[in-house]
Amino acid sequence: MTFPGFPDATPLAGLGGGVLIGLAATIMLLGVGRIAGVSGIAARATGISKSSLPLSSAWLFLIGLPLGALVVVAISGPVNASFANPAFLAIAGLVVGIGTRLGSGCTSGHGVCGMSRLSPRSLVATATFMATGIATVAVMNAAGLKVLQ
Amino acid sequence: MIARQLSILVSGVLFGAGLTLGGMTDPARVRGFLNLFGEWDPTLAFVMGGAVLVMAVAWWFQSRLIQPLFAEGFSLPARRDLTPKLIGGSALFGIGWGVAGLCPGPGIAALVIEPVSAAIFVVAMIAGMFLTSLVERSV
Numbered sequence: 001m002t003f004p005g006f007p008d009a010t011p012l013a014g015l016g017g018g019v020l021i022g023l024a025a026t027i028m029l030l031g032v033g034r035i036a037g038v039s040g041i042a043a044r045a046t047g048i049s050k051s052s053l054p055l056s057s058a059w060l061f062l063i064g065l066p067l068g069a070l071v072v073v074a075i076s077g078p079v080n081a082s083f084a085n086p087a088f089l090a091i092a093g094l095v096v097g098i099g100t101r102l103g104s105g106c107t108s109g110h111g112v113c114g115m116s117r118l119s120p121r122s123l124v125a126t127a128t129f130m131a132t133g134i135a136t137v138a139v140m141n142a143a144g145l146k147v148l149q
Numbered sequence: 150m151i152a153r154q155l156s157i158l159v160s161g162v163l164f165g166a167g168l169t170l171g172g173m174t175d176p177a178r179v180r181g182f183l184n185l186f187g188e189w190d191p192t193l194a195f196v197m198g199g200a201v202l203v204m205a206v207a208w209w210f211q212s213r214l215i216q217p218l219f220a221e222g223f224s225l226p227a228r229r230d231l232t233p234k235l236i237g238g239s240a241l242f243g244i245g246w247g248v249a250g251l252c253p254g255p256g257i258a259a260l261v262i263e264p265v266s267a268a269i270f271v272v273a274m275i276a277g278m279f280l281t282s283l284v285e286r287s288v
Binding site for chain 1: 153196201202206259282
C-alpha cells in the first residue's frame with residue numbers, strides 16, 4: 001500500500017512496526033515494570049550507568065533487538081539498508097552517545113514511552129531531537145553533503 | 150525470575166522486529182523522514198504513531214496495577230523538571246540522529262543487517278556514553 005503523494009512511503013509496514021514496538025514496550029512496562037529505553041538499557045549493559053535493572057536483563061533485551069531483525073529478514077527477505085560512510089557513522093555514534101546520556105533517553109524512552117505517558121520531559125526532549133534532526137538533514141542537504149553510500 | 154527474564158527477551162525481539170519492519174534500520178528511510186524540507190517520507194510518523202497509541206493503552210492499564218506481572222514493583226522515571234541538560238542533550242542526540250540516520254535501537258538491531266557499519270556506530274555510541282559519564286563524574 002502506498003500513501004497518496006508519497007510514493008516511497010510504506011505506511012502499513014510502518015504502522016505494523018510501530019504496533020510491534022508498542023507491544024514490546026507494553027511487555028516491558030506491565031510485565032517488568034520498566035521503560036523500554038534502548039539508550040538507558042545499553043548504558044546499563046555496559047556498566048556506564050548504575051540502575052536496579054540486572055545486568056543479565058539489560059543484555060537479554062539488547063540481544064533481542066538483532067534477533068528480532070533476523071526474524072523479520074527470515075520472514076520477509078532482505079531489507080533495504082543504506083548506511084553512512086565510516087567517518088560519519090563514528091561521529092554520529094559519538095554524538096548520539098553523549099546526547100542520549102545528557103538528555104536521559106532517545107527515540108524509544110522519550111519518543112515512545114515518555115510521549116505516550118505525556119511526560120513533560122519526554123515531550124520537550126522529543127520535540128528537541130526531532131527539530132535538530134530535521135535541521136541537521138536540511139543543513140547537510142543544503143551544503144550538498146551526500147552521507148549515505 | 151524466569152518469567153521476568155523471558156518477557157525481557159521477548160520484548161527485545163518484538164522491539165527489534167518492529168524497528169526492522171517499520172524501516173527504522175534503514176538510515177535512508179530515517180533521513181527521508183527527517184528531510185521535511187525536501188522529499189519527505191512520512192513512514193516513521195506511522196511507526197511512532199502506532200507505538201505511541203499502543204503504549205498509551207499500556208499506561209492506562211499501568212495506572213490500575215499495583216505491581217507489574219513479573220516483578221515486585223514499578224521502577225519508572227518520576228522527574229518532571231525541564232533542565233538545560235535535558236534540552237542540550239536531546240539537541241545533540243537529534244544532530245547525531247540526523248547525520249547518520251541511526252538512533253540507538255536501530256543501530257543495535259542493524260548489527261545483523263549491515264554488521265560493520267552498525268558496529269562502528271554502536272561502538273562510537275558506547276564510547277560517547279562512557280566519555281559523558283567520565284566527564285560527569287569529574288565535575
